Amino acid sequence: MEVEDVIETTIGRSGRYQLWIFFLISIGRFPTEYQLTNVVFILPNPEYVCKDEGANNASNFCPCNNPEYDTSNVMNSVSSEWDLICDKRHLASLGQSMLQIGILAGSIFYGHISDRYGRKIACLLALTAEVFFVAISAAVTEFWMFAVCRFFIGVAVGGTMLCCYIIVIELFGKSFRPYLPGLIEMSYIISYLSLPLIAYFLRDWKHLQLVTSLPWVFVLLYYYLIPESPRWLITMGRKKEAIELLTFIAKKNNMPIEDIEATVVRGYMAALHEERKEHASYLDLFKTPKIRRYTLIIAFIWLCCAHTFFGINQYIGRLQGNIYVNVALSATSLIPGIVLVVLASLYLKRKTSVITSFSVAAISLLLFIVIPRSLETVTRVLAIIGMIGAYTSFVQIYLYSSEIFPTVIRNSAMGFASVFARFGGFIAPFVVNIGVEWVSILIFSVLAMCAASLCIFLPETKETVLLNTIEQTENKNELDHRENTENSKAPNTN
Template sequence: MFILSNLYQYIWGSSKKQSDLILDITGSFGRYQLWLFILVCLTKIPVAFHQLAIIFLAPPTQFVCKSTGILNGCPCDDPIFDTRIFTRTIITEFKLICHKKWLTSFSQLAFQAGTLVGSIIFGELADKFGRRIPLIGACILQFVCALTAAYVHTFELFTIFRFGIGISVGGTMVISFVILMEFIGPGHREIFSALYQAAFNLSSMALPLVAYYNRDYKRYQMVITLTTLLCLIYFYSLPETPRWLIAKGKTERAIKILQHVAKVNKRPVENVRANVEAYQHAASKSKVNKGSTADLFKTPNLRTRILAMAFNWLTCSYCYYGVAQYVGQLSGNIFLNVAGSSGSVLCGTLLSIPMMKMMGRKTILLICHFICSSCLIILAFSEGVVSLVCATVGVVTSFIVFVVVYLVCCELFPTVVRNCAVGLSSMSARIGSMVAPFVLDLKDIHPSLTPLTFALIPFLAFFITLLLPETKGCELTNTLEEGEKAFTKPATKLVTKPSK
């Protein structure tokens, strides 16, 4: 009844227009924001490549034991690998078979653990030292670690550098999206938050093509690493965000950037300095220019929101990576399977654009969690085409949640802790992606146990999402005080009638 009574409000969101100093100066969207969007999307190419690289670094590999002649027989000290599809993989290079087979999953676990660490580290760095320098640093770290991983000769070193790549990927994902959202107005956030994720989907679809023409894992690793060089343009083209500069009291730098953006977007620049200085003077009285992850837990509203957001991120990552891998166990051409899976997710990403325009953020999360959980429950008791359709819908709805939670997280939290919030939420997502492979192993106990376990988390997320406010069309807050008071209704004063 609670959901039904509030569904109309959730679907249409807020139509109230609010004033925003930054957007009043730069405009909600213009030529500058379009150029910035293209710049930011460059990070998604290497991010997608490295996140899904393990599929072609360690594809299913057959071998014959030379001493016994048994196919895939264990133990085996002298394997002869089938190199007809892939000439060299980390499995053939480091002989990750039999008692070493689990090391393949451990390599991916190390990558996801690195992404978790990077989300927190770079989230903190970006809120303390700005968005620009940490993002460039993450790109440099990514290039160095990824290139080195292509030349090391031991599995231990390869895994260590995969961990380093994960740290850099966590940093680029967190910071790049925050930069984009801090420049774009509420009316355009939906479409560009979705297109930002569509860049990931397109890169995922391109990865099988890269692997098809580079079937030696060292060459493959080097080719996907070279895409990071596209981010060299950030050294002279990537701006610091005026929101962060103003929140940190760096008024002069903020004014110069805002004047430049206003000129590019053909907006007036005469009153930029006066407006920014007036706002900065008013904000300085509150003395809240510093923020950290701990600040997210000090006040009740922010604490509730970060915990609910973290669980949403964990849910979508847990289901997306887990169920996608569940679908990936189907037989067939590995290159076509990966491309087809990425294509279906791209359709879901594009579908999220009209959904976010027509519906509230909260409603989309509720609907997707419900559909995902329902399909996974059906999957546990179905076979054939029905099971394939249910699993695919589960993957697509999970990724739609991914698109929406990125946007909601930026809208919920103030500038001084926005990167910390996204970083902490992204950390939760990595926990979900690390747990997912172990859930797949439950099928050995009972076939229906895996989909039912996957269904449980989005079922819980449905109810936890009810704790979140609707953020559609909201003004981005800057200080902790603004963030705590946002989305709350003012207390109604009781009027007592005078006694007669």
């Protein structure tokens, strides 16, 4: 009996207790989700009239020492408060990218904390730090202070995105896993939908930061509410704690508890003690051939994915029309994306669905280049389709990556991949601001197609059991290869 079967057998695939924990984590993630989508409101490309002598009240004139900003959409933003225009425009891109740099650091830091010290402590630390640093950012008086806060916000975002996802994936059973990518993204969609409404009534970036952080101080109580991942406890050899936790969850889910200890021991504890002697580390991602290959491919795919997604996300804010309406439409368009992700997880192979999503993003962006900007509705539709493609590929690559890597290095592997994703997100604002729109869009499109092509070299993981050790992963791949070879030769022997 394999690990995922043991957990699903003992506590159920999606019992009442798992759903309760999922609800708590989803609610706690809202400050993180807001920070991922608020860039168009706190760091916009502001419109202004230059009041300098000799500028003749020209719009967006450079250089300009006395700009009068258009406040019809945003009353006060980071860009307008510190005059991030003309020769300071690169500071606005830096402010956007500091979040990605922070997420990069957070992915490494929290990936290690989660694999070494547990999923629970990593999740709680990330959720709490997010609330704290977002609130602090609203009180700063200098741009460099904001940039530093933006970095630490990103560190917490990286931890939240990574660790909350993993603890949910490991708590539910295998047969419920296809539904999780869509359900996990509900907090992102709800925050994305509510953000333009909140921003519309506040119109000040400081107020927006406070309202989207301080109300979530209740995450401190999660220390008493969120359990450790039973899968992580088992993998660490903490047999007694794992059995106690599984028994507790089984009771909450009205599942039988008589055979839990015997089931756990019979399933994998003996083999695990033989195979696992030390804590895994990032170095383990490169020690064996299959894991090393998967690590490098997944890392570059995440880079392309994040670069395309965050690049398109910033273009949404630049489309003609009301910024609040455009963001609301963009958020609404992602709802069918969630449905498509769930359907793809249920009925399509992982590689097929991920490749399709990347291809949709790439093709829609190529069409975006050739369509005249006078066709406002068409360009908006193409941008939204590209957004859906990039978004669904991002959602699916999380699930795909978590299924490829074993428990002992799952968080480390995804943390390493997330580092490359942050690099992709970091350079996205600079690509957007190249100045030649078709060049920027072409770069996003080409990288999306590269990601689709690289997926071909990854294994299929649909309906597979989550493995625990590197040895199991390597041996399973060898066995699959032998089985495929034998099956391909079978017709010739008949």
